Amino acid sequence: MRPNAALPAPSFCSILLLGAVCSGNAWAGGIFIYEAGQEGNGLANAGAAALATDPSVLMSNPAGITQLAGTQISANAQVILGDIRFSRGSANPFDGNEGGNALQYLPGASLFISHQIDDRAAVGFGMYGNFGLALNYDDDWAGRYFTQEAAVIGVSLQPTLAYKFTDDLSFGIGPRIMYGYYRTEMAINNNLLGLADRPDGQLEYKDTDVGVGVNLGVHYRVSPATQVGLAYTSKVKLQFEDKPHLRNVSNPLLNTALRRLDVDSLALDMNVPQTVLLSIAHDLDPQWKLLASLGWQDWSEFGDIAVEVDTDPAGNVSRSVDRKYKDTWHASVGAQYQATPRLRWSAGVGYDSSAVDDSDRTVDNPMGDAWRLAAGVNYQLHDGLDVHMAYTLVWLGDMDVDQTKARSGDTLSGTYRNAALHILGGGATWRF
Structure with a gap:
C-alpha cells in the first residue's frame, strides 16, 4: 500500500467504514443481470416473460413452463468480461494510480428443469x-479510501x-431462495493531519446470508400467433453482519472515532428489488417472431441501506448516507x-x-444508463437436443464522477470512459 503524503489535512480521518459495502450491490441495480446463459441472452430480455422455448422461462415468468411438453433440462454457462476503467480528473487531490480495469471477468452458470404433469399442470426448478x-x-489506486x-453475488434456487x-x-408461482455473499475491502488513511507519512491500514468486511422471496407470473395466449406474459418478483431481504477486520490502523484520532462508533459488529x-415485467x-409468419418487453425495478428502496462512516477534524462522526x-x-x-x-x-x-443521477455517481457505484445489443x-x-450461444454488449459510455465525503469534504473526481460489459453465454437443452 502506498503512503498518502499528498492528501490535504482533513482527509486523515475520512473513514468511509462501510461505504464500499454498497459497491457491488449498486452495480446490480444499474445493470440488472438478465443474462444467465440461456437462449434468451441473444434478445436483450425482449419477450422474456412471454417466450417459452425452454425451462429458463421460469426465471422470467414461472407460468411459462405450462407451454413446455414432457421433461426438459437446460444447462448453461456464461462469463462477463468488463472494461471499467477510471481516469482521474486534473483537480484530484489523491495520489496513486487510476485503478486499472475494475471488472475483468465474472463467470456464472445456471440449470433449469421443467416437467409436464398433465395437460394442465407443470412443475420446474431453477438454479x-x-x-x-x-x-x-x-490496491494503491487514487480512490483506495x-x-x-467489493463483491456481492446472489444465487437463487426456485422450485x-x-x-x-x-x-x-x-x-405460475416460484418461491425464490437466494444465497447471498458479500465482501468488501478498502484502505484506511493513517496520515495524521498531514504531519506523518504512514502506510495505509486496511479494512475487510464479509458475510453470507439467505433470503426468501417469490416469483409470480401470468401467461396468456391472445391468439395462435400472439402470447403475452406478466411477471412479478418480490424483494428479497439479505442481512449481512460482520465485525470489520482492521489491520495496521495507527492513526490515533481515527481509532478514537472507531471506538465511539462501537464497530464490534x-x-x-x-x-x-422487487420487479415487474410485461x-x-x-x-409475424412461420419464420419471423417479434418480441418486446417493458419492466420496472424498485431500486429506490435499495438505496436507503447505504452506510458511510465519515468524520471531520472536530471528531464529529456519521455512519449513514442516502445514496x-x-x-x-x-x-x-x-x-x-x-x-x-x-x-x-x-x-x-x-x-x-x-x-x-449523474451528480450522485460514486466510484463504488459507477452506474449509468445501460444499452444492450445482443445476438x-x-x-x-x-x-x-438443442445447443445455443449468445453475445451481449452492455454499453455504459462515459460516466463522470465527483464524489465528496460529507464531513471531511474530501473529493475524488474523474471519469469512466467508454465503460462496457461483454457477456458470452451458451448451453444446451435436452427434451424427453
Whole structure:
C-alpha cells in the first residue's frame, strides 16, 4: 500500500467504514443481470416473460413452463468480461494510480428443469444467478479510501408450480431462495493531519446470508400467433453482519472515532428489488417472431441501506448516507428468425435507465444508463437436443464522477470512459 503524503489535512480521518459495502450491490441495480446463459441472452430480455422455448422461462415468468411438453433440462454457462476503467480528473487531490480495469471477468452458470404433469399442470426448478457483480481496483489506486474491492453475488434456487386455468391462460408461482455473499475491502488513511507519512491500514468486511422471496407470473395466449406474459418478483431481504477486520490502523484520532462508533459488529440490510415485467411475443409468419418487453425495478428502496462512516477534524462522526437511488425502467425489442427447421437466429436491443443521477455517481457505484445489443443462435442437433450461444454488449459510455465525503469534504473526481460489459453465454437443452 502506498503512503498518502499528498492528501490535504482533513482527509486523515475520512473513514468511509462501510461505504464500499454498497459497491457491488449498486452495480446490480444499474445493470440488472438478465443474462444467465440461456437462449434468451441473444434478445436483450425482449419477450422474456412471454417466450417459452425452454425451462429458463421460469426465471422470467414461472407460468411459462405450462407451454413446455414432457421433461426438459437446460444447462448453461456464461462469463462477463468488463472494461471499467477510471481516469482521474486534473483537480484530484489523491495520489496513486487510476485503478486499472475494475471488472475483468465474472463467470456464472445456471440449470433449469421443467416437467409436464398433465395437460394442465407443470412443475420446474431453477438454479441461477441474475443479481450481482464485482469490482476490484488496484490496491494503491487514487480512490483506495473509498473502495478497493467489493463483491456481492446472489444465487437463487426456485422450485416452480404452474397451472393452466384454460387452454390459453396460465398462472405460475416460484418461491425464490437466494444465497447471498458479500465482501468488501478498502484502505484506511493513517496520515495524521498531514504531519506523518504512514502506510495505509486496511479494512475487510464479509458475510453470507439467505433470503426468501417469490416469483409470480401470468401467461396468456391472445391468439395462435400472439402470447403475452406478466411477471412479478418480490424483494428479497439479505442481512449481512460482520465485525470489520482492521489491520495496521495507527492513526490515533481515527481509532478514537472507531471506538465511539462501537464497530464490534456492523449490520447491513439489503433489499434485492422487487420487479415487474410485461412481455409480448408475436409470430409475424412461420419464420419471423417479434418480441418486446417493458419492466420496472424498485431500486429506490435499495438505496436507503447505504452506510458511510465519515468524520471531520472536530471528531464529529456519521455512519449513514442516502445514496439517492431511484427506480429504474427497462425496455427492449427483438426478433427471432427460423432460418431452417433446425437453425434459429436471435437479436435484440434493450435500454435500462440509471439508478442514480449523474451528480450522485460514486466510484463504488459507477452506474449509468445501460444499452444492450445482443445476438444469438440456436441449433437443433436432433429431436431431443438443442445447443445455443449468445453475445451481449452492455454499453455504459462515459460516466463522470465527483464524489465528496460529507464531513471531511474530501473529493475524488474523474471519469469512466467508454465503460462496457461483454457477456458470452451458451448451453444446451435436452427434451424427453
